[in-house]
Amino acid sequence: MAHDTNITDLAGIGIGPFNLSLAALADGVSGLCCAFFERKPAFSWHPGLAFADSTMQTSYLKDMVTPVQPTNEWSFLNFLVSHQRFYDFMAARFDTVSRQEFTQYMAWVAHGLPACQFDANIREVDHDGQSFRLWGDNGEITSARAISVGTGPVPYVPEGTPVGPDCFHGISYLNRAPAVAGRRVAVIGGGQTGAEIVLDLLGKRDGPAELTWLSRRSAFWHLQEGGLIDQIYTPGYGETYRALPLDVQTQILADQKLSSDGLTPETADAVYQMIYRRQHLEGRGGVTLRPGRTMTGLRKNGPAFALTARSAADEMEVIHADVVILATGFRTVLPECLAPLAPRLERGPAGELKLAHAYRAVWDGPQDAPIYGLNHGRRSHGIGDPQLSLTAWRSAMILEDLAGRPLFSALREVPAGLVDWAGAATRDEMRISA
Ligand SMILES: Cc1cc2nc3c(=O)[nH]c(=O)nc-3n(C[C@H](O)[C@H](O)[C@H](O)COP(=O)(O)OP(=O)(O)OC[C@H]3O[C@@H](n4cnc5c(N)ncnc54)[C@H](O)[C@@H]3O)c2cc1C
Structure with a gap:
């Protein structure tokens, strides 16, 4: 040049x-x-x-x-x-x-x-x-x-979300340090960001009284890892991918999603073990895991929030929360x-x-x-x-x-x-x- x-x-x-x-x-x-x-x-x-x-x-x-x-x-x-x-x-x-x-x-x-x-x-x-x-x-x-x-x-926040000090995208979770002690908290999104926030909330001395973790995915799926899977993260595979027709690329991207967007087994196990201890050893409960739910609405309800979700069985559910944290990804x-x-x-x-x-x-x-x-x-x-x-x-x-x-x-x-x-x-x- x-x-x-x-x-x-x-x-x-x-x-x-x-x-x-x-x-x-x-x-x-x-x-x-x-x-x-x-x-x-x-x-x-x-x-x-x-x-x-x-x-x-x-x-x-x-x-x-x-x-x-x-x-x-x-x-x-x-x-x-x-x-x-x-x-x-x-x-x-x-x-x-x-x-x-x-x-x-x-x-x-x-x-x-x-x-x-x-x-x-x-x-x-x-x-x-x-x-x-x-x-x-x-x-x-x-x-x-x-x-x-x-x-x-940029963080993805669904349109119409009543964003404020108690309802925000997880990207700013630590900066905001929301007051959660004794309150009802909902975390939306079943990826690694959602899992890390849930883990942090569960580990707090003054944690939420109720914690709901909602995910559109049918289960809290782990990351797919290993030598064979990692081959799609090589320059050679990149060349092959680029030569494919658009519709095939679209299908392949969907197939490969969990190789980058799933939960690390370490985080997932830590979340599970904390919930187990809380439920069975401390007799505290208060944690609800709700996979297979798509959030359909989120509105202010007095000082709190009312969140509606549709389940895989096509049932509507309403979740009430004082704090809503969106781990809804990026665009x-x-x-x-x-x-x-x-x-x-x-x-x-x-x-x-x-x-x-x-x-x-x-x-x-x-x-x-x-x-x-x-x-x-x-x-x-x-x-x-x-x-x-x-x-x-x-x-x-x-x-x-x-x-x-x-x-x-x-x-x-x-x-x-x-x-x-x-x-x-x-x-x-x-x-x-x-
Ligand atoms: C929590 C988290 C963990 C991740 N961990 C991994 C991981 O372990 N391994 C992995 O491979 N990937 C990981 N990723 C995915 C990916 O690597 C990161 O998202 C990475 O930060 C993307 O880099 P970037 O340079 O595109 O954007 P960013 O890191 O978002 O950086 C963009 C920068 O541009 C600046 N900027 C924007 N507009 C302007 C402007 N007009 N003028 C000047 N500056 C501007 C912003 O301030 C920002 O600093 C992770 C993502 C997240 C969210």
Whole structure:
């Protein structure tokens, strides 16, 4: 890419793990000038769900850089060594690293990279025919040839929810620290976030008098894990997936849901054991588990809430609660700052950026003005897109596309993996015709 010193090659919007990986891998690339902007004053990672004992669902080796460049200085292992923690960490023999420690690692990367700027809210992005212009709270921040959109998904709150101090999305659970002692609490959503909140509520000394956990799923399903399942979180599988027809992709995504959205067995067992103790050893009761229920309404009822749900047997139930916590997931949306470009962007069915080769958003702008979409490719690129497994791989692909030259030897050959996926045989033909 030709270099004009006044114009940044790549401006990244948002510094979550995904743009951070891009920033870390870009750091070692000569001739590329990148800048990343985060509205928060310092790096944090879902602080409202940062329970002391929450653990990562992915290996610490799937960090910002290691899967494509293990020699990069911004690896998790180098974080341990730099903090004189390597031997202590190994001796602790953790099965999985805590989210707290992985957040410390990412904060070390984010604040160590000169390209990462905090307290930098991007309000608006436009394109003047030559370059993207990024506007902040106090005017233009930078001009860039390319942008990467890493603003993350937003919490999903059903329309009409009477949001307030006692009714909110779980993403802010710890920040809000709701008063629950002796009250009736309902947690909506049977995924890992719901489970972690339920576990925290059960462990409180002054916990709720009544706790209802409601899930649309037919049971509180565990995460599906293991070597064979993990094969769908490999670059080779990603290629196979992208070659499938849309209707097949849709079916496959539904089939694969529990490989990323189920409960970790550790959390599920801990919840169950606490309920068992409470019910049978302490004789306290007060906990109701209600899977197979779809919430159909939630309204204020005096100082409390009335929640209606439809069961799998098509019966309507009404649940009364003083506090309602929604663990209802996240949605990928177009960030507001891209509003000036919105009419020019192609979108997927959920409003996400439509992605093509190298995670480029499809738009009517010049070919040499790429908009890279991070965390917009669950439908187009597969189940691994919203999590960390393929993050470094995606970053490397984007940087090679941006630089227009090979940068990472790991990318020269897509590892075949240990499973012969249908469609994999056509990969070479696809590459030839691309
Ligand atoms: C509780 C929780 C635990 C998870 N654990 C794992 C796990 O163990 N393993 C795994 O693989 N995945 C995990 N995930 C899924 C996934 O890895 C994370 O959601 C990840 O944070 C997604 O990264 P991101 O960079 O897309 O977005 P985010 O982390 O949401 O970061 C986006 C950033 O952009 C900033 N921003 C937004 N708009 C602007 C703007 N206009 N200007 C400037 N800054 C802006 C935001 O402030 C934010 O910091 C977890 C998700 C959650 C919710």
